[in-house]
Amino acid sequence: MRALLSVSDPSGLVPFAHGLRELGWEIVATDGTRALLTSEGVESRSVEEITGQAILLGGRVKTLHPKIHAGILARRSDPQHRAELEREGIVPIDLVAVNLYPFREAASRGLSGVELMEKVDIGGVTLLRAAAKNHEDVIVVARPERYSAVLEELRERGTVDPETRRELAAEAYAHTASYDAAITTRLYDESGVCFPDELVLGLRKVRDLRYGENPHQQAALYAMRGENGGMTGMEQLHGKAPSFNNLIDLNAAWRIVSDFRQPTVAIAKRDNPVGVASDPEIVRAYRNAFRADSISAYGSILGMNRTVDGELARALQDTFYEAIVAPDYAPRPPGHLL
Numbered sequence: 595m596r597a598l599l600s601v602s603d604p605s606g607l608v609p610f611a612h613g614l615r616e617l618g619w620e621i622v623a624t625d626g627t628r629a630l631l632t633s634e635g636v637e638s639r640s641v642e643e644i645t646g647q648a649i650l651l652g653g654r655v656k657t658l659h660p661k662i663h664a665g666i667l668a669r670r671s672d673p674q675h676r677a678e679l680e681r682e683g684i685v686p687i688d689l690v691a692v693n694l695y696p697f698r699e700a701a702s703r704g705l706s707g708v709e710l711m712e713k714v715d716i717g718g719v720t721l722l723r724a725a726a727k728n729h730e731d732v733i734v735v736a737r738p739e740r741y742s743a744v745l746e747e748l749r750e751r752g753t754v755d756p757e758t759r760r761e762l763a764a765e766a767y768a769h770t771a772s773y774d775a776a777i778t779t780r781l782y783d784e785s786g787v788c789f790p791d792e793l794v795l796g797l798r799k800v801r802d803l804r805y806g807e808n809p810h811q812q813a814a815l816y817a818m819r820g821e822n823g824g825m826t827g828m829e830q831l832h833g834k835a836p837s838f839n840n841l842i843d844l845n846a847a848w849r850i851v852s853d854f855r856q857p858t859v860a861i862a863k864r865d866n867p868v869g870v871a872s873d874p875e876i877v878r879a880y881r882n883a884f885r886a887d888s889i890s891a892y893g894s895i896l897g898m899n900r901t902v903d904g905e906l907a908r909a910l911q912d913t914f915y916e917a918i919v920a921p922d923y924a925p926r927p928p929g930h931l932l
Contacts, residue, residue, distance in 0.1 A: 596665070597689040599631070599638070600624040600657065600718060602696055603738055610691070610741035611636045617748055619689070624656060625649070644685075657717040666690060666724045670731045689744075690725035691735040694718045694769070698776050706784065714777055722766045729763035730756070736769040772796035804835040813838040831923065839864075840895065840916055847897025848919050854899060859883040863894035876900040877909050884913070895919070 597619050601607055604627075611621055611631050621638040623631055631638045642648055645659040657663075665687040668675040679686065700713040725734035733754050735744055740762065747754050754762075775796035782790050797816040806813035830836075836844065843862040850860040850867055857876040861869040861883050869886030873879040876898060884891050896910070896918045903924040910918070 595619045595688045596622060596685055597691065598622045598657075598662070598666075598687050598721065599627050599691045600721065601627050601691065601693050601738075602715075602718075603693045604630055605738040606741045607631075607691075607738065608634045608636065610745055611638070613745040613749070614689070622687070625653075654716065657721055660684070662687070663720070663724055666721070666732055667728050668731075669728065687725075687732065689733040689735070690721050691741070692718045692721050692725075693736060693738065694722075694773050697773065697780075701776070701780050710780070715773070719770050719773065722770050726763035726766040729759045733759060734762050734766045736762075736766040740765070772798075801830075802835065803841060804837045806838045811838075815841060828919065833917065836917060843895035844897070844917055844919050847895050851897045851899040857900045858898065860897045861887075861891050861894050862897065863890055868894060877906050880906060880909055888913075891915075 595618065597614050599607065599611060599621060600623065607627070607630065612634075614621060615636060621631070621636065622641060622644055623638040624641055628638050628640055641656050641659075641662065645661045647659055649656040660682070661684050664679065664682065664684050668679050668684075668686055670676065670686065678684075695713045695715040695718065697710075697713045697715070700710055705713065722734060722736055725732045733744060735741065744754060744758075744762075747758065771794075773796075775794040778790075778794045779796075795818065797818060800815040800817050803813040803815060805811055842865050846865055846867065847860045847862040850862070850870060851858045854872055856872040857874060857879050858870065858872040859876065859880040859882075860867055868890040869883035871879045871882035871886065873882060880896075880898070891913055893914055893916055896915045898906075898918075898920045900906075900920070901922040901924055902918065902920045904926070
């Protein structure tokens with residue numbers, strides 16, 4: 595069995611490669627990846643040794659070769675494919691683990707023009723898409739978080755089941771689509787195009803939600819790649835996972851109080867504010883917001899633009915709130931329940 599490894603993010607790669615070697619796999623690696631593996635005592639072969647072709651154009655062309663891509667794309671169940679591989683002396687590649695040049699990171703550092711375009715991965719994208727296309731025969735791994743699970747399945751079963759292969763293929767296509775979305779967005783920005791004919795978005799999952807708009811539905815929160823503000827950047831400190839409706843109300847309450855410089859409290863329910871009040875004292879702001887509609891306040895979402903301290907916490911304790919969103923929470927004094 596042969597694996598091709600080519601990564602920009604080395605997280606978890608060395609244990610993964612060690613595990614493959616222990617299982618008898620042969621490893622082929624691109625130069626940077628191979629240097630890392632060699633330094634950690636993992637035996638591998640170079641791409642040039644497999645292709646018989648030197649790297650060209652300063653590294654722009656290295657894996658773009660029939661001996662690599664025919665080895666990935668050949669269908670093992672097709673007699674003609676097998677015959678062509680044998681005729682050309684091509685060994686099939688059974689696993690491809692690739693992650694791409696860090697384009698987003700380079701763009702965030704301010705690179706532009708030719709310098710930034712050098713961070714656009716071509717060979718890696720092609721490897722992932724080829725392996726994902728032929729996922730019935732090739733295991734494709736685009737995320738380092740998947741290494742241990744893939745390795746465990748190989749140890750237990752000697753292969754990876756079809757359902758996992760399809761999921762890994764979908765992740766590979768999502769990875770390349772998100773990557774292309776980042777490049778597309780940057781080029782449009784540099785060209786001054788605000789509303790392109792085709793708008794491509796790259797989203798990342800922030801968290802799973804308890805349920806959707808109704809209890810029988812599933813839901814998750816996604817954010818734009820690189821976005822880490824508002825609800826997507828908040829940390830949950832306590833309680834069960836929010837539902838879709840909770841999140842809508844959390845967002846409404848937080849956006850309201852964020853518009854005020856003065857201490858402000860907003861109580862939101864069903865995506866509507868049922869009470870909003872500002873006051874130099876945050877506790878008084880809360881009490882005024884609560885009095886606006888004390889009945890609807892029960893089971894609602896509470897937002898405030900000041901730290902929740904002990905005095906404010908005591909003021910809240912007589913009413914049930916689904917969730918409270920605030921910029922910070924003061925530590926509880928020793929020996930105090932609130």
